[in-house]
Amino acid sequence: MHLWNDPQQPADTRVKALLAELTLDEKIGQLGSFWPTPRQAGQLAGDVAPMESGLSAGVTWDDATRHGLGHLTRNWGTEPVSVADGLAHLRDYQRQVIERSRFGIPAIAHEECLTGFTAYGATVYPAAIAWGATFDPDLIERMAHAIGADLAAVGVHQGLSPLLDVVRDYRWGRVEETTGEDPYLVATLGTAYVRGLQAAGVHATLKHFAGYSASRAGRNHAPVPMGRREFEDVILYPFEVAVREGGVRSVMNSYSDVDGVPAASDRELLTGVLRDRWGFDGVVVSDYWAVTFLETMHRVAAGPAEAAAQAVGAGLDVELPNTGTYAHLAAAVEAGLVDEAAIDASVARVLRQKVELGLLDPGFDPEQIGADRDLDAPANRKLAREVAEQSIVLLANDGVLPLAGGASVALIGPCADEPRTFLGCYSFPNHVLGRYPDLGLGIPVDSLLQGLTDRLGDAVGHTLGAPVLEPDRSGFDAAVALAAGSDVAVLAVGDLAGLFGQGTSGEGCDTEDLRLPGVQGDLVEAVLTTGTPVVLVVVSGRPYALGDYADRCAAVVQAFMPGEEGAAALTDVLTGVVNPSGRLPVGIPATVGGQPGTYLAPPLGWFSEGVSNLDPRPLYPFGFGLGYTRLELGEAVLDRSELPVDGELVVTVPVSNPGERAATEVVQVYLHDDVAEVTRPVVALIGYAKVTLEPGESAVARFRVHADRTSFTGADLRRIVEPGTMSLRVGTSSRDIVTELTFNITGQRRVVPEGRVLTTPWTLDRA
The missing domain is CATH 2.60.40.10 (Immunoglobulins)
Structure with a gap:
């Protein structure tokens, strides 16, 4: 037995022994990754990562694995595969990686897991912004442990969650992936998620280190014009808590540049803060293609060798999702752009992680990876419902809620009969299955119409009114007629998550202002003219401005993408089975512009009489929420x-x-x-x-x-x-x-x- 395969030896001893045997090419192999493309030809019609199509081109399996491999990227999360097929693929990939490595070193398999395991047929839990609304770290820890158990059961080692970005601008598309606008709330819930996932044997990954959520004008990847003080006290704090108190094992860099310095090449951030100050001894992985972006987007590197040298020199250990720029590390060493000692430090961290995960133990056998698993087991769905129930926020109620038995209900709006509106951007149905329209959602997800009809029967009438985004007012007349003839109107408006402009919320789905998408605001106005009491239900990934109509609604309910059990949870809240307990993790603005900021503001950032005609105070403040009875x-x-x-x-x-x-x-x-x-x-x-x-x-x-x-x-x-x-x-x-x-x-x-x-x-x- 080699010294590095002996589990009785200290981890550092094992790592040092193996590192000493590796050639430079073999070391570089441990810092790389490979993303298998969909196996079904012609199915890839839309990216699931920024500029995926162009940047994945030309990266081959043979090249990536010739000298060993650090990571396998999203074996489960790239296309719809059954548990059996996914296990077969993963076992085959690992067998090949081991065979091509001179010392039989397996790869770390990583997956996305923000709303649950991003895989076909897996439970979709509420979006992270809904975790924030629960204000319940113990509940989020239990949820994360369930997610981790599913990941571990099918051979996954690392999850690319949670986000610890603090919301600074509600217009940013990825607000739904955060847990809110307050650093303490983000820190405590994010650390709870880390503990839960890692207790199940899966390494958590903090995202995005750091500053991503504070981009100028809320645009994805935009520069972050932020001073050192705000960066320290607001942005870095949640990460520090998760490192020091959560013991997180992995961190992912931010795409953004802060005051002109991209995070992927920021040694002060990735080494000075993270390692030297906080004592982090885990692995830093790149956000997808962030190393390449140093050359192509930030333009701080003249070529791939220089970009690779900057990233490794800063302390960025593994390039994801493919070995692209890091393939030039040997040339960077030869050119004197980076010292091999920097590469050794990164490789040592990767090997230590593999030791911790048991990948270098003598019993590791790729044929024994994982086991058959129900990824949407009843216990998962029960937990998903509990999180959803505790995340729903009652914002206003004149007594119309709970809905009275026997009352006729007009259910209207784009979120009334579209279950995908309950699911976040990184849920598998919204993230991947849009490219496979014949497969449906892969899991049972009721719509609100189904939930209310099951509970109230024929008392519920339904019409669409308007789509989520398209400027189509043709359904307004039917909506007005249905509302006018009913005792109460439940108007469900909000978001449909997607990627890079294909949705109204999610990665790359930023917005110019905070009005409801499309013509939904006009639909609300039309229904309000009937005089029928309106229960406004907002199903969204970000807060929208409700000041134009909230005071004319009989009740207002905020549901932050409540997941696959969202219909049941909302039905229980609306009918009084559940006493709502959610609280706002972000404020609800009064106006569509003039308040992209948050409650965490100094005096001149808040309302200042006589200073400005714009009042930034929200309609409903951070932390707010009502119940049917109150403590x-x-x-x-x-x-x-x-x-x-x-x-x-x-x-x-x-x-x-x-x-x-x-x-x-x-x-x-x-x-x-x-x-x-x-x-x-x-x-x-x-x-x-x-x-x-x-x-x-x-x-x-x-x-x-x-x-x-x-x-x-x-x-x-x-x-x-x-x-x-x-x-x-x-x-x-x-x-x-x-x-x-x-x-x-x-x-x-x-x-x-x-x-x-x-x-x-x-x-x-x-x-």
Whole structure:
């Protein structure tokens, strides 16, 4: 047995021994990848990654695997294959990789898994923006573990999720893939996902490191004009939490350039921040073709050898999805563009990952990879429904909801009878199956029409009204007639996810403003003229401006792409079976323009009387949501009024349920800094607790707030805790504050070292 195959040896010993035996070409092979193209000729009609068609051309299996291979790209996620066929393909690929490697080194198989395993017939969970609406890390961890178990069962080693991008502009198409606009919410939910996936034996991958979501004007891949302070305090924070507290094993770079420096060639980011400051010892993989983009898009490299040298030199270990630019690494070494030691460092990290995954153990046999698996098992669907139910947000209700038994219901709108509107961009039905129209969705997905009809029977009438995007008003008259003749109108509007302009939400589906797509806004106006009470149900991947009609609707419900069980979850909420508990992970704008920003803004970024005629305040704020019964928050108290610059205080919040049914509230704690040496957000979430109580039950939530949680990047660009007066605002949204608690931070200005307290633990004591 070779030393590197001995599982009794320390990982570093095994890696060092194998690395010493590899030639330069073999090392480069470990930093490359291959993406099998669809096996059915003529089926490829649309890209599932940016510029896929052109950039995949000319990359052959023989060339990619001649000296070994680092990664196998999306064996399951590229075309519809059965579990049996997918396993057969993966086993064959791995057998060939091992045979072509002088030392029999297998490849890491990676897949997308943001809304569940992106594979034919696999469960489609709610989109990530819906996770944000749950405010429930434990639930997201359970969901991620289920996803990881499916991936591991069929031989997948690494999942390209979760996104830890913080929303900065609602117009960006990938808002649906994020968990919201607040760094603390993104950090806690993203880290929960990491823990769940990795507990199932699959390495998680943080995306997109870093700055991608802050692109200028919300355009995909656009430059990020951001200063160091915002980058540190808003953008980097969730990644740091997932590295330090989640133990994530992989990170993917952002496509964007921040202040002119592309992330793929940013050594300060990929090595200085990620490895030297945070202690990350895992693998950095490129977003698809990001290394090539250094030459072709960013134009910071004169050719492929220079681009490859820049990326490896920065600390980017593996080029995905194909070995293209990294095929020129040997030439880069020969030309003196990069030292072979940089390549050795990356190869060592890749080999260590393969050791951790058991790929170098003597028992690894490609013929034994995976097993038959129901990828949409009943337990999955039950969990998908739970996430969907907890993600639906009730925004307004004059008493029309829950829908009364016996009332006639007009169900109208493009999201009423199109189940794909419930599914995110990275769900297999929307991501791939659009190229295979004869295959349907691959899994059972009811529409809202089906769900309400099953529950209410003949009381439900239906007409389309208008499509999602096309400017077709021919259905308006039928919609008006149906609404006018019904007791209540349920108007389901919103998005249909797609790729690169083929949808209204998703990667490359950015928008100019925040009006509902197509003529849906006009449809809402037409139905409102009937005088029939309107329940507006928005099924979307981003928030849309509802200020023109929300106050004329009897109720407003926001559903963020609730997944394959979305119809059941929405039906249960609308009929009162489920008491809605979702809270907004993004604000809902009042106007279609003038507010592409978020609640996390300094004073001049918020409403300023007499300064501007534009009011950026949302119609419904971050953290907001109603229920059919509500918990009550009592007066919160602090255990101390003075906090040393390195101390901790405790916030105690009484919570009770005076209602007649179980109810849930998200207790939210915000920080307000009275005076600081640099401008600070008016309020920023630093803690939250999702509390469910039975009728008549009461409890006390306690939050432990360390002084580090007040820290920020100061005028000298060092992280500091600054003495002075601050307050904690406890409430049920960023606007709905029940108690404001003032305290003083005492002592001298403290520079906070690496390894600070990153989160706010809480406990719940039930009476």
